[in-house]
Amino acid sequence: MAKNxxxxxYSPRESERLADQAETLTELLHHDTHYPAGSQVLxxxxxxxxxxxxxxxxxxxxxxxxVDISEASLRRAQEKVRQEGITNVVFRQGDxxxxxxxxxxxxxxxxxxxxxxxxxxxxxLETLRPLLKEGGTxxxxxxxxxxxxxxxxxxxxxxxxxxxxxxxxxxxxxxxxGRQLFPLVTGAGFEEVCVSPRMVYVDSSRPALVExxxxxxxxxxxxxxxxxxxxxxxxxxxxWKRGIAALYRTAEEDGVFCYTFFKATARK
Amino acid sequence: MAKNxxxxxYSPRESERLADQAETLTELLHHDTHYPAGSQVLxxxxxxxxxxxxxxxxxxxxxxxxVDISEASLRRAQEKVRQEGITNVVFRQGDxxxxxxxxxxxxxxxxxxxxxxxxxxxxxLETLRPLLKEGGTxxxxxxxxxxxxxxxxxxxxxxxxxxxxxxxxxxxxxxxxGRQLFPLVTGAGFEEVCVSPRMVYVDSSRPALVExxxxxxxxxxxxxxxxxxxxxxxxxxxxWKRGIAALYRTAEEDGVFCYTFFKATARK
Numbered sequence: 001m002a003k004n005x006x007x008x009x010y011s012p013r014e015s016e017r018l019a020d021q022a023e024t025l026t027e028l029l030h031h032d033t034h035y036p037a038g039s040q041v042l043x044x045x046x047x048x049x050x051x052x053x054x055x056x057x058x059x060x061x062x063x064x065x066x067v068d069i070s071e072a073s074l075r076r077a078q079e080k081v082r083q084e085g086i087t088n089v090v091f092r093q094g095d096x097x098x099x100x101x102x103x104x105x106x107x108x109x110x111x112x113x114x115x116x117x118x119x120x121x122x123x124x125l126e127t128l129r130p131l132l133k134e135g136g137t138x139x140x141x142x143x144x145x146x147x148x149x150x151x152x153x154x155x156x157x158x159x160x161x162x163x164x165x166x167x168x169x170x171x172x173x174x175x176x177x178g179r180q181l182f183p184l185v186t187g188a189g190f191e192e193v194c195v196s197p198r199m200v201y202v203d204s205s206r207p208a209l210v211e212x213x214x215x216x217x218x219x220x221x222x223x224x225x226x227x228x229x230x231x232x233x234x235x236x237x238x239x240w241k242r243g244i245a246a247l248y249r250t251a252e253e254d255g256v257f258c259y260t261f262f263k264a265t266a267r268k
Numbered sequence: 269m270a271k272n273x274x275x276x277x278y279s280p281r282e283s284e285r286l287a288d289q290a291e292t293l294t295e296l297l298h299h300d301t302h303y304p305a306g307s308q309v310l311x312x313x314x315x316x317x318x319x320x321x322x323x324x325x326x327x328x329x330x331x332x333x334x335v336d337i338s339e340a341s342l343r344r345a346q347e348k349v350r351q352e353g354i355t356n357v358v359f360r361q362g363d364x365x366x367x368x369x370x371x372x373x374x375x376x377x378x379x380x381x382x383x384x385x386x387x388x389x390x391x392x393l394e395t396l397r398p399l400l401k402e403g404g405t406x407x408x409x410x411x412x413x414x415x416x417x418x419x420x421x422x423x424x425x426x427x428x429x430x431x432x433x434x435x436x437x438x439x440x441x442x443x444x445x446g447r448q449l450f451p452l453v454t455g456a457g458f459e460e461v462c463v464s465p466r467m468v469y470v471d472s473s474r475p476a477l478v479e480x481x482x483x484x485x486x487x488x489x490x491x492x493x494x495x496x497x498x499x500x501x502x503x504x505x506x507x508w509k510r511g512i513a514a515l516y517r518t519a520e521e522d523g524v525f526c527y528t529f530f531k532a533t534a535r536k
Contacts, residue, residue, distance in 0.1 A: 146417050147526070151447045153414070179419045182471040183522035197469045197526065203450040205461065254451035258415070258465065260526070 025213070028198050029112075029141055029261055030054050037061025039107040044096050044128055045069075045114030049077025051141075055110060056086045065106070067094040096124050104133045112141040115184070119172035125188035132268045138190055140264045144178030147199075147260035148218070150250040156235075157250075160222050160243030163229045178262035190266035202250075202257040214257040219247040293481070296466050297380075297409055297529055298322050305329025307375040312364050312396055313337075313382030317345025323378060324354045333374070335362040364392050372401045380409040383452070387440035393456035400536045406458055408532045412446030415467075415528035416486065418518040424503075425518075428490050428511030431502045435493055446530035458534035470518075470525040482525040487515040 033055070035041050039062045046052045046066035056064055066089055068074050074091050081089050094100055096114070109128050115121035125138070132138065145165050150157070168175040177184075182195045202209040223244050229235055235243065250257045301323070303309050307330045314320045314334035324332055334357055336342050342359050349357050362368055364382070377396050383389035393406070400406065413433050418425070436443040445452075450463045470477040491512050497503055503511065518525045 144417070146421070149412070149414050149447060151451065153444065176421065179417060179524050179526060182473070182524055183419065187522070193473060195469065195471060195473075195524075197467045199465045199467055199528065201463065201465045203463060205450070205463075254455070256447050256450055256463075258447060258528070260467065 025200065025217075025261070026054050028200065029263060030058060033058060033110070033139055035059035035062035035108050039063070040105065041065065041108045041110060042099075042101070042106040042128075042131060043067070043110045043112075044099070044124075045111060045117075046074070046077050046091070047113070048073045049080040051110075051112045052077055052089055053080060053084050053086060056081065056089050057084075060088060062088060062108075064089045065092060065101075066090070067092050067096070067099060069093070069095050097127050099127075099131065101131050103130045105131050106136060107133055108137045108139070110139045112139075113143070115140065116142055116168065116175060116177045117171070117173045121174070121177060122184050122187050125185060125190070129189055129268060134268060136268050138185065138264075138266045138268070140181055140185060140266075141261060142178045142181060143175075143259070143261050145175040147178065147258070149258050150247070151254075151256040152246070152249060154243065154246030154249070156239050156243035157246035158243075159235055160229075160240060160247065163234045163240075164222050164225055166234060167225055167228055167232075178260065181262045181264040185264045185266045190268060193264060193266040195262055195264045198261040198263055200257075200259045200261070204253050204255065210251045210257075213259070214251045214255075215248065218257070218259060219244065219251070222247060293468065293485075293529070294322050296468065297531060298326060301326060301378070301407055303327035303330035303376050307331070308373065309333065309376045309378060310367075310369070310374040310396075310399060311335070311378045311380075312367070312392075313379060313385075314342070314345050314359070315381070316341045317348040319378075319380045320345055320357055321348060321352050321354060324349065324357050325352075328356060330356060330376075332357045333360060333369075334358070335360050335364070335367060337361070337363050365395050367395075367399065369399050371398045373399050374404060375401055376405045376407070378407045380407075381411070383408065384410055384436065384443060384445045385439070385441045389442070389445065390452050390455050393453060393458070397457055397536060402536055404536050406453065406532075406534045406536070408449055408453060409529060410446045410449060411443075411527070411529050413443040415446065415526070417526050418515070419522075419524040420514070420517060422511065422514030422517070424507050424511035425514035426511075427503055428497075428508060428515065431497045431508075432490055432493055434502060435496055435500075446528065449530045449532040453532045453534045458536060461532060461534040463530055463532045466529040466531055468525075468527045468529070472521050472523065478519045478525075481527070482519045482523075483516065486525070486527060487512065487519070490515060 041062050041064045043066040046068045052066050071093055074093055078091050109132055118124050145161055148161055165175040185193045200213050202214050229240055309330050309332045311332055311334040314336045320334050339361055342361055346359050377400055386392050413429055416429055433443040453461045468481050470482050497508055
């Protein structure tokens, strides 16, 4: 796994981006996830808690165990949950491949924006499966950078996005994982696998999405890897600038931007 | 406008493809189009009637005027409607840019898979607008070949799709028009423009779509331009074969295929 300076979700700007993203996309991604009162839910890979607060609010009676490998992220997630007055979440540090739980500890497992960072996402799901009670559910949400298309179209913009895909690949991840949820979840031994695409469609009649998604989420994320793209010489500075400008161009009056997240649900 | 032998919807295989497509996608594309009894509806560009029968069944009390430039297509549309026992459709030959109707003749206008073939789609919408009564609605549905992505991914498959886009461009059309509906409809002077994407998501848990969409609609359509691609030397025979094989590969057990149609509604 190659090393580079792009580490998703850790810089202040990235954190802000994740928070913006979480708010804009809450309805689209989470409206159909509600866990019953008293159920035990594992959130595997909670990061700085962007999804945790949504999860906890949508299922106020469920008991949520949120784990992450990073102590620093956990501290911020804990702070966020405290600020929101949420009391049904417990945090614990742990590696998704070696979680400190007994088999069949959970009624439901929730995994959001995590598999994209893993070199072997199917093994992660296989490792989580025994922690689930028989009949328990798995929910997985991931994006797919190859799903992005827009008007006006731009080769430079697509190349800039491809740089992001390459950098995530260097880190052992896969930014095109959304489309693969069906074979991944099926391959990990789950039943009743159902994948639903969640397209974020943005035109100027939806100004909150123009700001919150096209600019502050997607384009900001691409823009954020500029220094690393330059360092590695993946695109010339001029091409890169044109690519980023073309992405911002899609946020204008006559522009359109499309991106698709995928949500999989399955049963053990 | 260059000439080539690819003319969408006119060969027997293409016609069969359009019929398959219409059935598989009916619910996704048409479930929210119902016109009131007694309303006058113009279907501009009905082709061989694939959408006409759906339109007429969904709005049995509306009076539908379906026009097309091709007499041959109209005869087949007429035959189809007769076979289905549909009685609320009248057919008339006409050019979308010179339709033989008085201003404000219609309560609603419906345009499906037509703009993609026109060199100046916005002018077509501008030309249709006066035919609509004040407060009447416009509905436009179009696909977008640039929205296709799949698993396993394949450069050859994307190149094959790009050939289709190029050939449609040679004919003066635009196979990437779906994403542009918002600026086109807005630019033509309509109000309350609302675009909704309709993604066809296909994995092996949805066998009817694997057959009906991935294979019989999309891949068959791409495959259909093979002779023209070879004639123009757009791809080598080997690359082309790999591209088509890669598209069929997405229809296997662990494959996934995604394609997005766009539906715009607006008011005069």
